[in-house]
Amino acid sequence: MSDPPKRLLIVYHSQTGHTHAMAKAVLRGARRVQGVETHLKMALRAGLEDLLGAQALLLGTPENFGYMSGAMKNFLDRTYYPAQGQVNGLPYAVFISAGNDGTGALNSIERIARGYPFKPVCDPIIARGDVTTGILQQCEELGETMASGLAWGIF
Numbered sequence: 001m002s003d004p005p006k007r008l009l010i011v012y013h014s015q016t017g018h019t020h021a022m023a024k025a026v027l028r029g030a031r032r033v034q035g036v037e038t039h040l041k042m043a044l045r046a047g048l049e050d051l052l053g054a055q056a057l058l059l060g061t062p063e064n065f066g067y068m069s070g071a072m073k074n075f076l077d078r079t080y081y082p083a084q085g086q087v088n089g090l091p092y093a094v095f096i097s098a099g100n101d102g103t104g105a106l107n108s109i110e111r112i113a114r115g116y117p118f119k120p121v122c123d124p125i126i127a128r129g130d131v132t133t134g135i136l137q138q139c140e141e142l143g144e145t146m147a148s149g150l151a152w153g154i155f
């Protein structure tokens with residue numbers, strides 16, 4: 001019998017569509033890779049089962065008030081304790097859309113991710129202002145890199 005496909009989970013929140021566009025680009029890139037199932041979930045609809053079923057994780061959020069969005073925080077709040085001991089070292093990366101900064105959102109996610117603990121495996125992407133074609137290309141590359149790493153077992 002063949003092994004079950006590895007699963008990459010993309011959890012995102014978006015209010016005005018920028019992070020959603022980034023998430024879809026990440027998904028496009030990831031789906032170029034054979035042998036990996038990629039699931040795209042809105043943060044408020046994602047839960048423990050999604051997290052525990054994934055072998056790698058991508059988190060996408062706008063920066064709101066110098067922090068990750070409330071919806072992303074809600075996902076992390078709901079899964080943190082129930083996931084304890086079951087996601088140690090889960091490879092993850094972050095993509096952010098911000099008006100002009102993004103570091104507050106990044107720091108807030110990185111701090112909580114160290115608590116699970118997840119393992120950062122790719123540089124974060126921060127889109128400042130408009131989501132350009134260059135940013136979308138970076139997002140596709142991020143998705144493809146994460147899925148390839150998972151497929152080849154290098155994380």
Ligand SMILES: Cc1cc2nc3c(=O)[nH]c(=O)nc-3n(C[C@H](O)[C@H](O)[C@H](O)COP(=O)(O)O)c2cc1C
Nearest residue numbers: 014015016017018019062064065066098099100101
């Ligand atoms: C309530 C609110 C708070 C925001 N706070 C920040 C902020 O602290 N720093 C920043 O750079 N941009 C901030 N922005 C701008 C958003 O991060 C930016 O418009 C982003 O592209 C929105 O992503 P979305 O289209 O996926 O919702 C804020 C936007 C809103 C609606």
